[in-house]
Amino acid sequence: MTSKLMDNLLINIAFKLTKLIFCLFMSTGFLMHPVNAKPIGKSADLAKDALHLTENNGALTLTVAQVSLPTxxxxxAEKHRxxxxxSDLPEQLVNANCTGADLPRVLICLLQNKADIVFRYQPSDANHQPKQTIAEAWVVPSTVNKPGMNTDETELPVPAPIEQTQTSSETATSTExxxxxxxxxxxxxNPQQKAMALGALLSTGRKDDPAIRDVLEQALTDPNPEVRVQALSTFTHCEGxxxxxxxxxxxxxxxxxVRLIAVEGIKDDIALLQQMxxxxxxxxxxxxxxxxxxLAQRPSVEYIAQ
Structure with a gap:
């Protein structure tokens, strides 16, 4: 009898413990989310909030928080098909808050000072809808402010603020x-420093300076392609x-x-474009x-260069 009572007592204790553990698991939701399930809560919410493209009253709004530009x-592109x-875009993280009447304007806002973009639009329909639909887009790195350059290690001289009492002669000396x-x-x-300096020469406004022209012409044959890209971009803007x-x-x-920048610099030479x-x-x-x-004046195409 003693052994049987002991067995019954142990069974009763085990049952109560099992019931207690089950209740605890249910109250914490453990059984609702297996260990190997994908994380829920804050991580998913942060990823979702990092990138939004919404439409409201005919306007598009893009919100980006620390997401790589290619992503x-x-x-x-997937959302709008x-x-x-x-072309060689860096995986830099970007932040943006852009609103536009159509997708091209939003994209131009997103890519400002980061990249250049070319659109090919779908042919207009019979109703001639005012909003053009993008069929294809090409994105290439900007040559004015090329991403990936280490601006912390390479400082370009920035002109000091000109005081009101400064004479025109002093201003000219500072610019010089x-x-x-x-x-x-x-x-x-340093190739990066050279490229950045070549780009900064464009902001001086000295288009007819022979010293600037000589430096740009020398850089056109530099061994580093990044330097040649920037030299050609600045040269085409300065020399027309x-x-x-x-x-x-x-x-x-x-x-x-470099060839992309050269094609971008072609204005109306059909023979050169046909060659490329x-x-x-x-x-x-x-x-x-x-x-x-x-150049053939096809209305379904627009070229946008920054």
């Missing part, structure tokens, strides 16, 4: 000193129609990035084709 662009071509510093940096051995020889040289460069539609790089081909379409 944002791919998300938008257009083909996207990216800044240009001289940029010219010196543009000839040093006089940059044709440099553009023709850039069209034969081994770097696709056979380029081995798809982005170069596409940009040349689109610029040819622009």
């Amino acid at each position: 944002v662009l791919k998300y938008i 257009f083909s996207l071509h990216l 000193n800044r240009i001289n510093k940029l010219l010196t940096q543009a000839q040093e051995n 129609n006089d940059a044709l020889a440099a553009i023709q040289q850039g069209l034969h460069d081994e770097s696709a990035d 539609i056979n380029d081995k790089n798809e982005a170069v081909q596409s940009l040349a084709e689109i610029k040819l379409q622009i």
Whole structure:
């Protein structure tokens, strides 16, 4: 009897313990979420809130919080169902809050000072809807402020604020000193520093300065493609129609990035553009084709360069 009572007592205790443990598990929700389930709560909410593209009253709003630029662009392309071509964009994290009447305006806002974009639109329908639908887009790194350069290690001289009492002579001297510093940096051995200095020369407004022209022409044959890209970009902006020889040289460069800048610099030379539609790089081909379409005045295409 004693053994039987002991067995019954142990069974009763075990039953009560099992019931207690079950109640505890149910109250904490443990059984509702297995150990290997995907995390819920804050992590998922943060990921969801990091990237939004919404439409309200006919306007589009894009909100981005610390998401890489290629990820944002791919998300938008998938959401709006257009083909996207990216060319060497860095995986830098970006923040943005852009609102526009249509998607192209939102994209231009997103890419400001980060990249250049080319659109091909779908043909307008019979009703001639005012909003154009993107069929395809090409995105290439900006040559004015190219991402990925280490601005912490390479400081460019910034002109000090000009006091109201400063004379025009002092202002001219300050500008001249800044240009001289940029010219010196543009000839040093650090490729990133050279590229940044070449880009900064564009902001001086000295388009006819022979010293600037000489430095840019030398940089067009620099061993580093990043330097050649920036040199050609600045040269085409400064020289305008006089940059044709440099553009023709850039069209034969081994770097696709340089060839892209050269194609971008072509204004109305159909023969050169037709030559580049056979380029081995798809982005170069596409940009040349689109610029040819622009020259042919096809209304379904628009080219936007920053």
